[in-house]
Amino acid sequence: MSVNMLNENGNITIDDQVFATLAGLAAMECYGVVGMASKNATEGIFELLKREQLTKGIKVTAAEDKLNIDLYIVLQYGVRISTVAENIISRIKYSVENYSGVLVNNVNIFVQGVRVQK
Numbered sequence: 001m002s003v004n005m006l007n008e009n010g011n012i013t014i015d016d017q018v019f020a021t022l023a024g025l026a027a028m029e030c031y032g033v034v035g036m037a038s039k040n041a042t043e044g045i046f047e048l049l050k051r052e053q054l055t056k057g058i059k060v061t062a063a064e065d066k067l068n069i070d071l072y073i074v075l076q077y078g079v080r081i082s083t084v085a086e087n088i089i090s091r092i093k094y095s096v097e098n099y100s101g102v103l104v105n106n107v108n109i110f111v112q113g114v115r116v117q118k
Contacts (some may be wrong), residue, residue: 003062003102016060019096023069023107024054026095030088032079037072037112066105067096073109077116085109 003019005012027033036057059070069092075084089107096104 003065014100014102016062017055019060019067019069019100020055020058022096022099023060023071023092024058026091027071027073027088030084030091032076032084033088034074034076034115037074063105066103068106069104070108070110072112074113074115075111077114081111
């Protein structure tokens with residue numbers, strides 16, 4: 001699924017993978033985020049994704065020209081989950097809206113695990 005925008009010069013189509021990449025890069029800049037987790041985590045087993053597979057931990061859906069973004073993440077041990085989640089949400093909304101011009105309706109954070117950093 002993608003978002004279509006019509007202006008005086010023509011039609012612009014932006015694929016969901018573009019939004020997922022923007023959201024993933026914005027989330028990885030936040031303090032406390034270790035990485036993205038596979039969104040298919042079952043039975044408590046998750047896979048920490050490499051930077052090249054960043055978008056596999058993100059689900060983007062478009063409804064009425066607004067985006068809903070689901071983010072599956074792994075956090076660093078010892079951080080306050082609610083504070084990190086609020087920071088991620090605000091950074092993703094700012095980045096996606098600033099770079100694409102498409103409004104973000106919801107950002108849902110799913111913490112799949114906590115990892116101890118050395």
